[in-house]
Amino acid sequence: MSADTPLPLLGGLSAADFLGQYWQRKPLLIRGAFPDIESPLSPDELAGLACEDRIEARLVEEHGRDAKGNPQPWQVSHGPFDEATFARLPERDWSLLVQAVDHYVPEVAELLETFSFLPRWRLDDIMISYAPPGGSVGPHVDQYDVFLLQTGGQRHWQLGGAVDEEAPIIEGIDLRILKHFEVTPGEDWVLEPGDMLYLPPGHAHHGVSQSEDCMTVSVGFRALSADEAVTSFADYVGETLPASRRYSDAGMTPPVDAGELNDEALERMRALILETLDDPAQLAQWFGRVMTQPKYVDQLVPQEAPTPVEALAAELEAGAHLERTLGSRFAWRALNETEATLFVDGDGLPCTPSLAQALASNAPIDAELLAHPGAAALIAGLLDRGSLSWPAGDDDDEDPS
Ligand code: SIN
Ligand code: CO
Secondary structure, three states: OOOOOEOHHHOOOEHHHHHHHOOOOOOEEEOOOOOOOOOOOOHHHHHHHHOOOOOOEEEEEEEEEOOOOOEEEEEEEEOOOOHHHHHHOOOOOEEEEEOOHHHOOHHHHHHHHHHOOOOHHHEEEEEEEEEOOOOOOOOEOOOOOEEEEEEEOOEEEEEEEEOOOOOOEOOOOOOOOEOOOOOOOOOEEEEOOOOEEEEOOOEEEEEEEOOOOEEEEEEEEOOOOHHHHHHHHHHHHHOOOOOOOOOOOOOOOOOOOOOOOOHHHHHHHHHHHHHHHOOHHHHHHHHHHHHOOOOOHHHOOOOOOOOOHHHHHHHHHOOOOEEEOOOOOEEEEEOOOOOEEEEEOOEEEEEOHHHHHHHOOOOOEOHHHHHOOOHHHHHHHHHHHOOEEOOOOOOHHHOOO
16 A cells, blocks of 8 residues: 555545644544444443553543542542442543553454554554543643544544643643633534544643443554653663763863863763764664553563473464564564564564564464574564463463473
8 A cells, every 4th residue: 555545544635645734733533534433342341441450541520529528620530440430420421531452452452553554653552431421531632643533422522722731721630631721613523433533742622422322542642752762762872881981071271260161061071972872773772662662561471481482383384373462562673684673562682674574564473474584583582571472262282382
């Protein structure tokens, strides 16, 4: 598929048009983006996930009560919840939001493949919300790009234009609800199942459920802040620097004033920092690692004993296949014609470019991959670290360890 192919999911725009005109710039409403969509989960199933330990879930109640029973304009509570929580909820004006549902539900993870007109490593997660009539999280701004796909019921969306980070928010609650929200004329829509709204970062929005069965799937993207990037890259580079690399001022001119921090000194320090950091090879290694860091570090379960490589290869030759573990992140970068780095879950592993490309795609992980030199050992290592898994429901005897 070329970048100029019209995509129904983008309302007939091509990836090139969407990226050139809308991505990170302005909202786009796409009616019938997923014409046959059905909610991948029922409200009860979503509530079930919200009751599980380690699954990030929030309940947002408008006109709720705090733990002491005092009425609050907005009340946020964090999971895990229990049946009693859901039993006490009123018939309207609340929302349940569950984060990273793609890590737990394969049908939800599959949705991500439709967004492959964007780099996969930009994806953060899929959040799913359920709300009875009146339920919302209030008018707010997110710092990331998001596609809001209506999979059940109706939600009334209103947009309020670009808002800067300093915009006043309602104080005293664990939610960043805007104090002032003015609807941009014409940016006011009711989304039906299959409709999707793309929002760039920093764009005020407010979505209120209009039905008993309102389910919204948020496909969110991540971008490091300069703050995170500088700190993290400096740490990464710092680990490999010899102690002898230091500020140096050989040949300096005699200081006019011994107490002054003069321009020459400042320039030497600036040069040391910029030259140390300006290393494209290190940058690529760090970037791949940081963008494949799993959302939840404890989610990957390493194998207790190393997988025997020969036995694994034999299993694959016999027709078995492996799967990328839900929530695992893969990316790759060629170093030259014969060498590449496969980035997996925050690490970088050397391999050939074609193997790295195949593993970081959605291609099946089966015997065909064994044609690549070093594939069996690499795949066994990925299985050991928990980034690959045997398909759920397979017999234990398929696992050769
Ligand atoms: C929701 O699903 O209720 C809110 C999603 C969002 O505004 O980001
Ligand atoms: Co939002």
